[in-house]
Amino acid sequence: MSAIKSLEDLKKVREEALQKRKARETTGHTQVVVGMGTCGIAAGARETMKAILDTIEEQSLSDIIVTQTGCIGLCEWEPIVEVSVGGSPKVTYGKVSPDKARQIVEQHVKKGETVTELVIPA
Amino acid sequence: MREIALHILDIAENSVTAGAHSIEIGVEEDLPNDRLRVLIQDDGRGMDDQLLALVANPFTTSRTTRKVGLGIPLFKAAAEACEGHLLIRSKPGQGTSVDVEFQRSHIDRMPLGDLAGTWRILLIGFPDIHWLFRYRALICAGVDAVEFLFDSEPIKRELGEVPLTEPSVLAFIREMLQEGVKEIQDPISQHE
16 A cells, blocks of 8 residues: 555645745736536536646646636636736636636746637637 | 535535535435435524525526625425425524435436535635534445545644644645545445
8 A cells, every 4th residue: 555645744744835935036916717517517627727726836837826617607618717916807718618728827827928819708 | 416425515605605604415225225325414593484485486586685696506406306395493592403315226326426625625725614514325235335535623622723724734635535435335346
């Protein structure tokens, strides 16, 4: 049997994270919200959020908060992802597959450039 | 929805919407009795009998109660198609519990699916909720069940001001949940 991760391991993770935190300047923080109502889940929102978390993990991107919300009434556009970087107004993306989610992280979250073709038209 | 884990995700989202502070999700694979059980229990605002009746029969709802949605009836239909059931117990102010059972070997029983992945995004997506994840298996009669229990609170206490979305923390949580689920699924597949 493999050893299950313990709180001791977590202590190390925490200390390393705090050291990194001290070392870098705080960039404005980025918020990513994934729609996770029944409509979103049925459209694949779990895989979309998974792709976002995996990208953050793989590329060690800090200061990004990823949360969820319920149905926002645009069910036909699910999976829906909202991104706001620093103080800028939030951008709402629709039909975000895992691949498109990775593209949004690359372009919007990392570089601050809106992925125009994925934005839900007003 | 093609996985029990996706239904679990959906029901847990209802608990969050109901203002729960603490949500427990239990999955039990009972091989000797050929049952698969899911229990989702929250301390949210609960429902009165009138709303409870609507939840069971969504097509009688008006648009104003739309947020009850189709999640529960879908899960209920899936369970009932497999010699199982879905029962909701709820009282205003006393939270809600959803108790689901399937015949485990039923030909129509959808796979459990990615339980670790579902738990991970619930924990990350709702960091203020106290999550309790339990996965247990009874492999054969007369032998103790194997169990994996994950409690979000010791982890959040240990992390302090470090957020769950810190990359190294994400990796830690992903591995912890994956390993925990694997510890239960390995003996099941060895037995089958």
